[in-house]
Amino acid sequence: MVLAGKVHSAVTTTIYAMMGVMGLLLVNILTVSPSVADDSAADFIEFDDQPLAEDLVLPEWFKLSFLELKNDLSEAVEAGKRGLIIYFGQVDCPYCKAHLEKNWSDRGIVSYTQKYFDVVAIDVRGDRPVADFKGTIHKTEKSYAAKLKTDFTPSLLFYDENGKEVLRLSGYHPPYQFRAALEYVADRHYLKESLMAYLKRGESVASYEESELNESALFSSPPYALSRHQVSAQMPMVVFFEQPTCHACNVLHAGPMLDKNSVEKFKKIDVVQLDINADTPVITPQGERLTARQWAQNLGIYYAPTLIFFDETGKEILRVDSVIRFYRLNGVLEYITSKAYHEYSTFQLWRHRKRK
Secondary structure (H helix, E strand, O other), X not given: OEOOOOOOOHHHHHHHHHHHHHOOOOHHHHOOOHHHHHHHHHHHHOOOOOOOOOOOOOOOOOOOOXXXXXXXXXXXXXXXXXXXXXXXXXXXXXXXHXXXXXXXXXXXXXXXXXXXXXXXXXXXXXXXXXXOOOOOEEOOHHHHHHHOOOOOOOXXXXXXXXXXXXXXXXXXXXXXXHHHHHHHHHOOHHHOOOHHHHHHXXXXXXXXXXXXXXXXXXXXXXXXXXXOOOOOOOOOEEEEEEOOOOXXXXXXXXXXXXXXXXXXXXXXXXXXEEEOOOOOEEEOOOOOEEEHHHHHHHOOOOOOOEEEXXXXXXXXXXXXXXXXXXXXXXXXXXXXXXXXXXXXXOHHHHHHHHHO
């Protein structure tokens, strides 16, 4: 098995494979030695995720918007763009900082974004009114953000020319994957395949050195009879959807998953690990008999690791399908283990209440 703490060079192979889909975004990384490539890849997903001491400043090229989204979209379409990206962020968000510094400071990514999209920023704690695509007025940015369940910042919602949401990215994604998401929407691949399928086409040419998942004593053993829709469970549950040779999975297991506070909270939850590419039989929380691969596809999972939390009746509470570090993971686990989801419908609403 791949032991926790092991971050291996297979990430280089993965990025080479992804280039078949995304172009030459990371040529500078791949032309150096494997050890340097690993360090560079680690830089994309390892950072301090404590709230920022200084407020973030958004890029000047973001659209100056009165938050009348229908008008913003019309102007983007008239300019020949493929749609609109709504950036939901907050000024002290370290994940927002990582996205702005590692994605929207890259000239190639900025140029590509500006070519195909206008970007409108919404502060999830802001008080400006928002008129949505149907003209409905929402009193504040924070009420609109809560309605759209933007649990994690940054959340990027992609809308096509008709104002239809075609992709949602929650949290921070490293450059090679973010560029792929931009191309997925700009080239309208969403009309014929999921983002997961699109990314897998890039991965299909890769050859992996290892074929086993990270181990943890927290994970339940098979068989995976997870049904709880008829008879409620006593505890909430989290399912780790992972895959072998997954650099982000290794980083999660080598860092946040070893944190004592996190471990103690995980002990209050049923914890399951599944390989998103495996034919492992599973009875899902809603009683369906599927393989792990089929369930991951049905859930629209495109990022590894994805953590999906379910309540006692098998209803999904929230999912983490992006880079997650110590502070955010502990916050999510506190929200789950305290069962605050019974009172607050979204993680973000709960966090707002805690700040007051």
